[in-house]
Amino acid sequence: MPAGLRLGDPGPMELADAARAWHTDGFVILPGFLPARELTPAVRELDLLFPSADGFHDGTDPRRERFVGDEFAGIDTFPFASTELSLLAVNHRVLALAEALLGVDDIHIYGAEAWAKYTGACNYDQDLHRDYLNHTILVPSTTPGCRQVEMFVFLHDVPEALGPPHLLSRQHTASLPAMPNWYDNSGSPRLYAAEVSGAGPAGTVIAFEPGTFHRGTQLTAPRGARYSMQLCFRPANLQWGQRVGWAASGFTTEWGEFVGRATARQLQAFGFPPPGHPYWTPETLAGVALRYPKLDLTPWRGSSPVRR
Numbered sequence: 460m461p462a463g464l465r466l467g468d469p470g471p472m473e474l475a476d477a478a479r480a481w482h483t484d485g486f487v488i489l490p491g492f493l494p495a496r497e498l499t500p501a502v503r504e505l506d507l508l509f510p511s512a513d514g515f516h517d518g519t520d521p522r523r524e525r526f527v528g529d530e531f532a533g534i535d536t537f538p539f540a541s542t543e544l545s546l547l548a549v550n551h552r553v554l555a556l557a558e559a560l561l562g563v564d565d566i567h568i569y570g571a572e573a574w575a576k577y578t579g580a581c582n583y584d585q586d587l588h589r590d591y592l593n594h595t596i597l598v599p600s601t602t603p604g605c606r607q608v609e610m611f612v613f614l615h616d617v618p619e620a621l622g623p624p625h626l627l628s629r630q631h632t633a634s635l636p637a638m639p640n641w642y643d644n645s646g647s648p649r650l651y652a653a654e655v656s657g658a659g660p661a662g663t664v665i666a667f668e669p670g671t672f673h674r675g676t677q678l679t680a681p682r683g684a685r686y687s688m689q690l691c692f693r694p695a696n697l698q699w700g701q702r703v704g705w706a707a708s709g710f711t712t713e714w715g716e717f718v719g720r721a722t723a724r725q726l727q728a729f730g731f732p733p734p735g736h737p738y739w740t741p742e743t744l745a746g747v748a749l750r751y752p753k754l755d756l757t758p759w760r761g762s763s764p765v766r767r
């Protein structure tokens with residue numbers, strides 16, 4: 460499969476094709492993978508997190524200063540102020556893709572961020588790098604069952620002028636050692652010449668391994684803004700792949716709102732034991748009902764070992 464292949468028309472067969480490309484190149488670009496009807500509820504609530512392009516560039520949004528001077532200052536971490544955006548992070552298509560790429564059906568989300576970038580706010584142009592230094596306490600592995608996957612999700616169209624990530628196929632980097640982690644353009648023009656742009660329409664998902672070389676690029680569109688999510692998944696038992704612990708934000712209103720609207724599958728991705736697990740007893744069901752009054756406990760209640 461050619462490096463940087465783009466797969467269109469998402470469908471059931473596409474997950475297998477995506478997995479093949481991901482294994483060959485270390486990344487796969489899925490243009491418009493999330494359809495508009497599933498993206499729109501979250502996009503409508505983006506103003507709960509970030510200034511609009513006009514609000515930033517006209518200086519009318521009092522939140523704008525936060526984004527100036529530091530490319531990473533535009534990152535909000537899960538759970539988001541928008542419950543729709545939190546739900547999108549574990550959208551059924553996203554979970555199916557993570558399962559297909561990782562080759563396991565018990566997956567955990569170990570990181571979720573929303574990121575706003577604005578033309579002129581700062582320098583978004585990065586050196587080619589791998590992300591693994593803050594995604595695992597070890598180094599990436601290609602052994603089945605020991606892989607992790609990151610995803611960039613575009614919440615609107617991201618053409619070249621809105622700074623899409625650029626990625627490099629493993630076919631060009633397989634011989635590079637685990638360190639150093641960053642390669643600048645002057646020292647490695649061969650690598651930069653081979654990079655592939657991730658530019659794509661709204662709903663595009665770019666799945667890549669934490670060991671895949673990639674980089675952020677500059678926003679050049681006049682009065683531009685780019686809104687995206689970065690999601691990270693691992694097999695549930697892969698303890699060395701980490702970024703955040705979800706219980707740390709368990710007291711927030713945003714977490715409670717998300718749990719109250721999430722499905723059993725979505726919550727399992729955050730670490731809820733699956734229906735039928737010995738954890739689910741009358742005692743824990745009663746406690747979880749008190750903690751999350753909006754959560755429908757039917758999937759776990761029906762599976763309680765005590766009731767069988």
Ligand SMILES: O=C(O)CCC(=O)C(=O)O
Nearest residue numbers: 622623624673674675676
């Ligand atoms: O947001 C992007 O386009 C890429 C950012 C990136 O690669 C990074 O910060 O590690």
